[in-house]
Amino acid sequence: MNPRTRHALEFALDNLVWFMLVFVLVVFSIFIPNYFQLGIFANIVEASSVLGVMSIGLALVIITGHMDLSVESVAALSAMAVGILFCSAGIGLGVQLQPEWLMVPVSLLLALVVGGIIGSINGYLVVKVKMSAFIITLASYIWVRGLVLVISGGRSAQDLAPAIRWFGIQRLLGLPLTAWIAISCFVVFSLIMAKTPFGRHLVMIGGNETATFRAGIRVNRNLVVAFVLAGAIAGLAGWLLAIRTSGATANLGVGLLFNAFAAVVIGGVSLKGGVGTLPGVYAGVLLLSAINTAINLMGLPANFTQVIHGLLVLAAVLLDAFKQTIRQRLA
Amino acid sequence: MSEPLLVLDNVAKNYGAIDALKGISFSIGKGEVVALLGDNGAGKSTLVKIIAGGLEPTSGRMLFEGKEFLAKSPAEAKAAGIETVYQDLSLCTNVDVVANFFMGREITKKFLGVPVLDEPAMEQVVEKALASAGTRIPSLRTNVEHLSGGQRQAIELNRFVHFGGKLVLLDEPFAALGVEQTRRGLDMIRQVASQGIGVVIITHIMQQAFQVADRIVVIRQGVVAGDVARNKTSPDAVINMITGETLAGAGPAG
Numbered sequence: 001m002n003p004r005t006r007h008a009l010e011f012a013l014d015n016l017v018w019f020m021l022v023f024v025l026v027v028f029s030i031f032i033p034n035y036f037q038l039g040i041f042a043n044i045v046e047a048s049s050v051l052g053v054m055s056i057g058l059a060l061v062i063i064t065g066h067m068d069l070s071v072e073s074v075a076a077l078s079a080m081a082v083g084i085l086f087c088s089a090g091i092g093l094g095v096q097l098q099p100e101w102l103m104v105p106v107s108l109l110l111a112l113v114v115g116g117i118i119g120s121i122n123g124y125l126v127v128k129v130k131m132s133a134f135i136i137t138l139a140s141y142i143w144v145r146g147l148v149l150v151i152s153g154g155r156s157a158q159d160l161a162p163a164i165r166w167f168g169i170q171r172l173l174g175l176p177l178t179a180w181i182a183i184s185c186f187v188v189f190s191l192i193m194a195k196t197p198f199g200r201h202l203v204m205i206g207g208n209e210t211a212t213f214r215a216g217i218r219v220n221r222n223l224v225v226a227f228v229l230a231g232a233i234a235g236l237a238g239w240l241l242a243i244r245t246s247g248a249t250a251n252l253g254v255g256l257l258f259n260a261f262a263a264v265v266i267g268g269v270s271l272k273g274g275v276g277t278l279p280g281v282y283a284g285v286l287l288l289s290a291i292n293t294a295i296n297l298m299g300l301p302a303n304f305t306q307v308i309h310g311l312l313v314l315a316a317v318l319l320d321a322f323k324q325t326i327r328q329r330l331a
Numbered sequence: 332m333s334e335p336l337l338v339l340d341n342v343a344k345n346y347g348a349i350d351a352l353k354g355i356s357f358s359i360g361k362g363e364v365v366a367l368l369g370d371n372g373a374g375k376s377t378l379v380k381i382i383a384g385g386l387e388p389t390s391g392r393m394l395f396e397g398k399e400f401l402a403k404s405p406a407e408a409k410a411a412g413i414e415t416v417y418q419d420l421s422l423c424t425n426v427d428v429v430a431n432f433f434m435g436r437e438i439t440k441k442f443l444g445v446p447v448l449d450e451p452a453m454e455q456v457v458e459k460a461l462a463s464a465g466t467r468i469p470s471l472r473t474n475v476e477h478l479s480g481g482q483r484q485a486i487e488l489n490r491f492v493h494f495g496g497k498l499v500l501l502d503e504p505f506a507a508l509g510v511e512q513t514r515r516g517l518d519m520i521r522q523v524a525s526q527g528i529g530v531v532i533i534t535h536i537m538q539q540a541f542q543v544a545d546r547i548v549v550i551r552q553g554v555v556a557g558d559v560a561r562n563k564t565s566p567d568a569v570i571n572m573i574t575g576e577t578l579a580g581a582g583p584a585g
Binding site for chain 2: 195196197200201203204206207208210211212213214215216217218274275330
């Protein structure tokens, strides 16, 4: 095989999910009436912002070879914290700050800190107590959701302060600001992963933790930072979720974890760690969103989405195994 | 022998009731190559891990450049100037050659105050280091998983030659290398030692030890069973020390 075909093939394998996304969009545009519209595409991006942000944090931790099942509950807790403070109806306390815009940074900071705290608990237990991240974050997934129920009493908060909601209403180039926040998160974290020593270290830890430890990389510190980031990013996802629903309910975001998982795996991140990029994850998120939109447009019952997502995850894992064999041939 | 670089004083390590090292004492001079020999399970790798900061000794002390020294982590040992090449390769196969070469000490430039990887600079350094050592790797941007065992080992060897430090520990560094590459590796060791760097090399192959070492230290059942200058001994005598037929040098056995 000459180097050029090999190069092309490797490029195709590395960006497979983007080709899939384009393929799916083209097919849907041809066969589904009304799919090919700017508004629909904008909607795909818009609908994927919460899931997208959450997937970033999940992907970070999975790339280091660990796991964070708690992101969904963390997002719900952050959303509930914001909802209780800044909503004016339901269980909302309707806290008012002067000037009004001050509520934006305060609520955002609150969401990030809540997420960061849960993330640091997860990270501490994984690194210091050396328990399996799967079990620890499964526990967090349960108790954090429980905490949401406890502080809300099972009730909901409505009517988020207009100053905060502005982010969900104000549009720039056809997309609400919340979608731009998600996109900029992807850009920033993609750059961090690809261009900084920190990102490089996370990938290497996922590849061979012993080697990185021997090389003098502070593995534990990096891992804790990854978990705190995952938590804080989940907090940001919660903040976006609160804006989107203009409040928070006790069962807010239930099921998002599995979609985030699907997006991460479809995006080419290996559950073994050390493999995967964030642009790929974003493509995975958009792919799921594109399919959801298609299901809606075709008038299929929404329950089909779950079946299709499940099959997609299976397909992604199979594809991953297939890619591995091709790569071995290439080597 | 020149002035001692590292002195081990009765270093012991036990796992519960099992004594891996019963008390090891010897020293390494600047620019000296010490071959560490011993049968399987004699405690050679344990000793290397203790010096390199991967394990903490149960008792005993070490002096590095005349000062009390105990590395609590590989990072500390590295900061003190101790480089290690481990028996089981310490490479991340999921990233490329350049990333592995610079693992943990990447060259960066500041961009808006954020450290950003300086890939061209790193690639240049690796290219130079590998070329001067005569190692051929098709592309520095291929992931290490696609490279052969010999190529992988070459990366590790070139890494310590490049970064140098003060003391280099090599745990069976030539296990995956061919004849020509091994010869070149031994040359590299002499070259590194001539710069005043101390070298400890663990090997199973007597011939290699006699080719490269100034001094031969034999460990048997967790104690030093022999510590002799290369030119004052013979392979047969060393084999006897390893198997325990004669007990030369320091340390009571058991």
